[in-house]
Amino acid sequence: MKKILPSEITPYSTYLNRRKFVKTASAFSIATSLSLSAKALHNNDSSKYISKLDENDELNTYEEITTYNNFYEFGMGKSDPSNNSSLFNPKPWTIKIEGLVEKPLEINLEDLLKKIEIEDRIYRLRCVEAWSMVIPWQGFPLSELIKIASPLSNAKYIQFVTIFRPEEMPGQKRRLLPWPYVEGLRMDEAMNPLTILSTGLYGHDLLNQNGAPLRLVVPWKYGFKSIKSIETIRFVEEQPSATWSMVAPNEYGFYSNVNNTVDHPRWSQATERRIGEFMRRPTLMFNGYEEEVAHLYKDMDLQTYY
């Protein structure tokens, strides 16, 4: 047998890097081919979502939804997330459930998805920057995961934490925001049937720029409440901190419900630009979901709890 020279054996670190390189390279090619096929597919099958649209709404295109994003983990520009997220690897994914629960859990996302039925939800997304989109999400009600988590009775709020991976998320290398990104919901908001955890849009797995592999979607709140790439779900008793309201409490409240009567120091919230349209639209109270969610806040002064 031929003797193998020590120099012929790849050192472990080089081997890892090489693997990473191969992974990156293949991620690039997959991402490219995926986005092409995704576009083609969407053109054929957006009809299945159209029947579920609310009056006056039109679906935004796959391209609009996947190239115009606020996801500072990948940079501050709107196209940064689609340009800078190819290194992010959302598979495999483990969700940590902790805090006030009967038993803290670590769930593998793929295992979880085997137990759960994925539904289509067409929602308006209203960004606090006064633009909006209509997005066909796929996901499941957050309440289903809460049931699995079986929180204790003193769990009044849920805090969500985005994963912290500065090697894969270039924006996290700079202190654009205090990382990791955190958000929170009150338990009744979290249990509301409109609140979903999304795993896809337009029938495709979420792309990295949209918060792969798992993100929150709370359609009656400003977009920044719908935290992306969730790693930890923590049940707590007190109102948890949320990134934007920590950074600028006078601008962003914990609730951050879409509310055309509460003025924001930067943007008027009375109107919005629907992406793809020229004329601004009037913004609807609770983003048009008043019927479903207004009761959650009936004894609250929404000028104070904005």
Added chain:
Amino acid sequence: MLSTNRVKKTKPPIIILLFLPSFYWIYLLLIGNLGVNPIEKLMDNLGEMALRLIILTLIISSLSDLKFFRSLVTLRRTIGLFAFYYVCLHFSTYIFLDHFFNFQFIIKDIIKRPFITFGFISFLCLIPMAITSFDGMIKKLGFNLWKKIHYLIYPAAILSSFHFFMLVRANKTEPIIYIGIIILLLSYRFYKKIFIRR
């Protein structure tokens, strides 16, 4: 030393160069290639260009105190007018494309939102300067009055850089750099006025 003649020769290419971005962006807007939210993009590009040109005008003013760069002052008016040109385009984008002449809304917006107030006042500051920038105006108004009018560049620069600073949601590095440059140039002016001219 840079000769005035040499600097003058650069004027036509500079004029073309400074027109180009606006033409290019408007072209991209018209063919639908300015991104997913083209109005916002156009407004941001125009505004940033305007602010950079305002600061460039200030830099030229201070630089032309040095003997070597004295002749640069012949470019100052051109650059300054281009700053005004970009501010006008930026403001009309806001009025026309962003709010489609909804003046009730616009006036409220200008009054209520400090960053828009700042931007608007900055625009107002630039108007008298632009009007009095033509040949013969110095003679007509007298140098002292003309000079006083053109001190408006300082409030304009400060207000427009704060306009930008307040607009940015996180990581304010770029606006802070602009504000830093303006403060530096402004303190140099003060220093000159108090310690050198007397």
